[in-house]
Amino acid sequence: MAVMRVNPTRMELTRLKGRLKTATRGHKLLKDKSDEMIRQFMALIRRNLALRTEVEAALASVLGSFMLAKAVSSPTDIEEAIAVPGRRVKIKSGSKNVMSVEVPSFLVDASEKGEIFPYGFASVTGELDGCIGQMSELLPLLIELAEVEKTCNMLADEIEKNRRRVNALEFVMIPEFTETIKYITMKLDEAERANTIRLMKVKSMIEGRKQ
């Protein structure tokens, strides 16, 4: 590892030792953060996978029955029936803090009350009622999936960033500091020895002149 280009002075040495201490401490902290983030990520991603499997299966069946409902009565009737939805799903979105990563959280706004079935029962068959019922049940799951999946996305990104930081500290910064500190110490020692020798020489020269 390359030695940094610094003046081999005592002041620089003290400064570098301080930085090494900070880097080591930072490395430890970041590594702990990484461990905890991965632990939480694992729990979340399992939930994500389970939710997705569930939602995909349910959605496939609901969409299938929608197709069926469309086939049973005339498409225009159905289009007309749901052209104006009885209610509009509203969500309250806030943000949560997972290991200092800002992630969104969604809450279905229950205050918005409305009829689930936006049509009269005369023109539409029972199939559509069933579909809409199933779909309404599925909606909270879909919203949870959105929240969990988004959290996973953001956490994965943050874990990757954090790993880069940890690696940069561990394999670049810290070795660089140690090497440079070693280099300065050696330079200083060398200067010290040179100084001693010079003094000894001067002393012997003076003594030689006296005689």
Add this chain to the structure above:
Amino acid sequence: MSEKSSIAALGDADTVFAFKAVGVDAYPVADEAEAREKLRVLARNYDIIFITEQYAERLPDLIARYKTRPFPAVIPLPSSSGSTGFGRAGIKADVEKAIGTDILQVEEKKDDKR
């Protein structure tokens, strides 16, 4: 944005239709260019956007851009013509990004062996 935060569904007419029935704002699109344009607009106004996998697959750059932001959450879902596995691939990509290898798949294989 918080006051009008709500959900949008983007995709082919058949799929979006089902979402519309339960009060999700539905935006049927016919082709990729239209979907791209629509997603850009929707991203500014909605917090959750469900998009069918068929379209999500064809707009990877846009999806990737929204992925690391808190809002909006763009969630690929299978459409009425079935799942393409794009959503699951997303989960796999997350795991690989965070951990390095796809450990979930390894676990699944272990379960199979039992």
